[in-house]
Amino acid sequence: MDIEGFFPYRLAVIAEAFARxxxxxxxxxxxxxxxxxxxxxxxxxxxxxxxxxIGHSSSLDKVQVSRAAARLADKGLISRxxxxxxxxxxxYAITAEGHALFTLAFEGVRARADEILLAMAPEDxxxxxxGLAALDRAVSDTAHGPSPRPQTP
Amino acid sequence: MDIEGFFPYRLAVIAEAFARxxxxxxxxxxxxxxxxxxxxxxxxxxxxxxxxxIGHSSSLDKVQVSRAAARLADKGLISRxxxxxxxxxxxYAITAEGHALFTLAFEGVRARADEILLAMAPEDxxxxxxGLAALDRAVSDTAHGPSPRPQTP
DNA sequence: TATTGTTATACTCTATAACTATA
DNA sequence: TATAGTTATAGAGTATAACAATA
Numbered sequence: 062m063d064i065e066g067f068f069p070y071r072l073a074v075i076a077e078a079f080a081r082x083x084x085x086x087x088x089x090x091x092x093x094x095x096x097x098x099x100x101x102x103x104x105x106x107x108x109x110x111x112x113x114x115i116g117h118s119s120s121l122d123k124v125q126v127s128r129a130a131a132r133l134a135d136k137g138l139i140s141r142x143x144x145x146x147x148x149x150x151x152x153y154a155i156t157a158e159g160h161a162l163f164t165l166a167f168e169g170v171r172a173r174a175d176e177i178l179l180a181m182a183p184e185d186x187x188x189x190x191x192g193l194a195a196l197d198r199a200v201s202d203t204a205h206g207p208s209p210r211p212q213t214p
Numbered sequence: 215m216d217i218e219g220f221f222p223y224r225l226a227v228i229a230e231a232f233a234r235x236x237x238x239x240x241x242x243x244x245x246x247x248x249x250x251x252x253x254x255x256x257x258x259x260x261x262x263x264x265x266x267x268i269g270h271s272s273s274l275d276k277v278q279v280s281r282a283a284a285r286l287a288d289k290g291l292i293s294r295x296x297x298x299x300x301x302x303x304x305x306y307a308i309t310a311e312g313h314a315l316f317t318l319a320f321e322g323v324r325a326r327a328d329e330i331l332l333a334m335a336p337e338d339x340x341x342x343x344x345g346l347a348a349l350d351r352a353v354s355d356t357a358h359g360p361s362p363r364p365q366t367p
Numbered sequence: 368t369a370t371t372g373t374t375a376t377a378c379t380c381t382a383t384a385a386c387t388a389t390a
Numbered sequence: 391t392a393t394a395g396t397t398a399t400a401g402a403g404t405a406t407a408a409c410a411a412t413a
Contacts, residue, residue: 064271069236069327074273075350076229079225082333083222094379102217112395118217125380127396134335140270149311149389149394174222177352185348192342197228247402265372278403282375301372302412 083179086169091162096121096129097138101155101163105141109154111144138162235330244315249274249282250291254308254316255316257292262307264297289314 064070079138099119104110107118112130116123130153133139138159144150155163178186217223239262240251252272257263265283269276270362286292291312296301308316331339 064252064259067255069232069323070252070255071346071350072229073233075346076225077273078228078353079222079349082357096380099217099223102220102223103262106217113393120230120330122382123395124382124397127394131396132335133294135280147390147394151395156347167318170222176356178347180352180356181348185345188341189345189349192340192345193224193228195334196232196342199330200231201231203329203333204235211343249403266370275405276372277374277405280371284373300371300413304372 079177082173083170086173087166091166093162093166094132096125096147097133100126100129100133100153101159102167103136104155105160105163105167109152111150111152112114115153122134133159134211232330235267235326238324239326243322244319246315246319247282247285249278251319253282253286253290253306254281254312255320257306257308257325258316258320262305264303264305268306286312319359 073111084095087093088095093101099121100115103115103119112123112126115121115126119126123127130139130141134141139154140156141151144152171174199205237248240246243250246254252274253268256268256272264280265276268274268279272279274282283294285293291309293307293309294304295307297305307338321347
């Protein structure tokens with residue numbers, strides 16, 4: 062068994078190399094960590110939301126979201142307001158500055174991602190898409206222990 | 215643009231979920247870190263080698279290899295001997311205990327990986343394989359800056 | 368002077384647990 | 391008492407720089 066041909070190794074190395082290319086853009090060029098980038102993406106994309114909703118749709122746990130949100134709020138990229146309905150909740154929303162920065166960063170990331178994906182033959186792209194979707198299902202379907210990244214103890 | 219459908223996000227999340235399943239085995243069950251696991255894999259697989267050779271074929275840099283090797287040597291899983299030819303070099307080799315532990319861990323990891331992969335339709339597995347290979351090439355082909363994980367400054 | 372391997376430093380990420388304030 | 395969010399702590403991963411020993 063050669064390590065290069067061992068599927069778990071291959072997947073990890075390829076995904077890492079791709080993620081590194083993206084991080085060069087939002088990280089080195091726009092000063093965002095991966096968690097900040099995801100959080101901004103989520104808030105830009107959807108309605109203002111609270112921490113648990115965000116955790117659910119970002120594959121981050123509540124601690125990660127809380128800390129990324131604190132940093133983003135410090136930079137003025139998002140706002141955090143206590144909910145009037147339930148004062149335990151905070152409602153996160155993207156600010157105008159946040160929107161502006163996200164737009165720039167997103168264009169950069171998308172451009173780099175497209176550059177890579179468009180260097181692939183269309184059939185290969187389709188194969189990748191199909192294979193990843195199937196892998197995603199297979200991991201969920203065969204999960205044993207507790208579900209990953211639980212939000213509540 | 216929905217974050218769930220954004221390719222870089224999808225790839226990262228799926229690869230992460232898969233890697234987590236593997237780490238549950240070699241990590242939680244056999245007490246190895248990811249770097250120790252890779253290093254052991256490499257030494258089990260090939261000839262005894264020096265640090266730079268290992269770095270090249272493991273996607274780890276020399277610092278990571280050096281530290282993982284120190285921990286593995288402490289546990290008695292590998293040996294490190296100064297090369298007689300060039301006394302700057304150290305030759306790493308797996309020990310009998312290392313071999314025994316690796317064999318157990320590998321069986322476990324392979325079993326979990328196979329469980330997932332065999333839950334996929336054969337055509338989906340083939341698509342995944344083909345898509346990943348193409349993605350790997352595309353990332354390399356479109357690389358701009360310095361190559362990732364350089365071993366020498 | 369250049370190279371191999373090690374150590375140092377700092378920051379990010381991951382995983383838990385404990386804490387606070389509200390409900 | 392339970393829940394939402396925060397803070398604390400520790401370990402693992404990543405990125406650089408500096409260093410010692412040897413060539």
